[in-house]
Amino acid sequence: MTNSKPILVIGATGKVGSRVARRLADAQLPHRAVSRATSPAFDWQEPTSWAPAMEGMHTAFVSFVPDLAMPGAADIIERFAATAKTSGLRKLVLLSGRGEHGAELSEDRLRNSGLDFTVIRASWFNQNFDEGLLQPAILAGKLQIAAGDKREPFVDANDIADVAVAALLDDGHNGKTYEVTGPRLMTFADAVREISAASGLSITYAPLSVEDYHAVMVSEFGKDLADLVASICDELFDGRNERLGDGVQQVLGRAPRDFSDYVRSAVASGAWQQAA
Incomplete structure (x- = not known):
């Protein structure tokens, strides 16, 4: 069953939300993309903003x-799901974190909300290297993170967006939980080597302890973000995610985009040109 009724995109300036909104706009589907800067605004820390959006x-x-x-x-x-139900929404497609206990708690609250739902559990985004948290380190030529030599199936934000749009439009995905990953397991050292080889930049990988990484994060991003990211690393990089998911294949009927393809596209777009 295809659903073309109005779609709300929360987090429309984020890596995935912006891509979801772009796909809906390109398809000329009715939607409203919201963030703290839009009108109406949506702010997770201001519950009074939820219902108007x-x-x-x-x-x-x-x-x-x-x-x-x-x-x-x-x-x-x-609380958000309860507001959504009162406001007349029928279905939520939740972007979740793979292997995160806290994310699974949120998934459970959604499942018990009485709303239709789809959960998309994503591994670390490729785009963290050029659009997000890891970009400054790549530009500086030295990536430090508390990941050791653990392997991660980095996933492309474009694949996540494609899965999300499919779930938003097709009620056949209701009640499903999909694990979306890339097609292969890689260490952060592997990722840095591929970025270096494709871009011509000299980038090294320096694994840190959680404590040392927290100290680096505090100096660069402040304590609140440092606490969160360090705790995520401490939880996730114990080997639990060293396996592939098949959510992209299940939903889209194709293989997920490879990290090498992402790197070539990022280099071609000038993503790391500043360092050059």
Whole structure:
């Protein structure tokens, strides 16, 4: 069953939300893309902003900021889902974190909300290297993170967006949980080597302890973000995610985009040109 009723895109300036909104716009599907800067605005920390943003909407893509691993996120998602139900929304497509206990708590609150839902559990985004948290380190030529030699199936944000749009439009995905990953397992050292080889830049990988990484993060991004990211690394990089998911194949009927393809595209677009 195809659903073309109005779609709310929450987190429309984020890596995935912006791509979801772009796909809906390109397809000329009715939607409302919201963030703290839009009118109406949507702010996770201001619950009074939620209902006005939801008015007239049927389905929503939900990206929580800063991360569902944040303490208290599950309670916020539960309150959000209740507001969504009262506001007339029928279905939520939740972007979740793979292997995160806090994210799973939020998923459970959504499952018990009485709304239709689809959960998309994503591994680390390729785009973290050129659009997000890891970009400054790549530009500086030295990536430090508390990941050791653990392998991660980095996933492309474009694949996540394609899966999300499919779930938003097709009720056949209701009640499903999809694990979306890239097609192969890589260490962060592997990723840095590929970026270096394709870009011609000299980049090294320096694994840190969680404590040392936290100290680096505090100096660069402040304590709140440092606490969150360090705790995520401490939880996730124990080997639990060293396996592939098949969510992209299940939903889209094709293989996920390879990291090498992402790197070539990023280099071609000038993503790391500043360092050159």
